Amino acid sequence: MSVSLDQVDMSILGYLQANGKESYSEIARCLGVSEGTVRSRINKMLRHNVFEFIIHTNPNKIGLDVQTIIGLSTKLGMQDEIASRLQRFSEVRFVGAFSGNHDLILQAYFRNNEDLVNFVNRDLAQIDGILNADVNVELKQYKDSFSYLTSE
Template identity: 70%
Template sequence: MSKLDTMDFAILGYLQENGKRSYTEIAKLLDVSEGTIRTRINRMLKENVFEFVIHTNPNKVGLNVQAIIGISTKLGSQEKIADQLNQYSEVRFVGAFSGRHDLIIQAYFKNNEDLVHFVNKELAKMDGIISADVNIELKQYKDSFSYVQEKNA
């Protein structure tokens, strides 16, 4: 993978502000050709620096309950459990962590009943889970996928 330079970071910054921004507009903002922007974006896409995604507001699509669930697993079961969790559409994130829990997941549900079903039926049937610590989001203060600060080349 090639190293990102200030222009790459500037391009990423402009795309994070508005993912529908045209290559021509970014080129004007950075005082370079549209071809330069296109080439750099295509390279960064090919090298998996970023991807274009639609970030949906869960509440607007009927997913009103967000849970962060810490899962403790039997030794040797972590990867198997993570693979099983990946199959659930409700689960948005699965990560292995050091500390109190072996896995932490973020999941969205229509209502509390769906969350209870997921914990008591789906998680309960997974061999290798020792315990699940369920935390429900009460209020959200920030939800961002913006990691790039610099946008001036």
């Protein structure tokens, strides 16, 4: 279900994306509304899952130097079961079903290449129904953003 957001809501989201620690009173002052308005709008958006407060950790700063995108081909009828099993691995940050060359695509982080090889040959190899794994290692990152807001 989509929630109707007005310009005040979008502005609040913009301030929170720029600085998630910004106080409600400071956001209210910048927008020319009351702190109560900001608080109630944020609470409404949280209730409707418009956003969530998270900490975005830089994987390289915590020793996860190998980022991968892995495309999987799966046996017909097993996509949901395989996706469910993949979610259990701490290395896996994202799993999604896609159209195109791969049935599932996952993003995963590893300390080193050896951990990646072990994941593919030990963990993925034990999951029944995976027909093929196309492993792509990130060489250089140009953008990493969770922002979907456009500036107008």
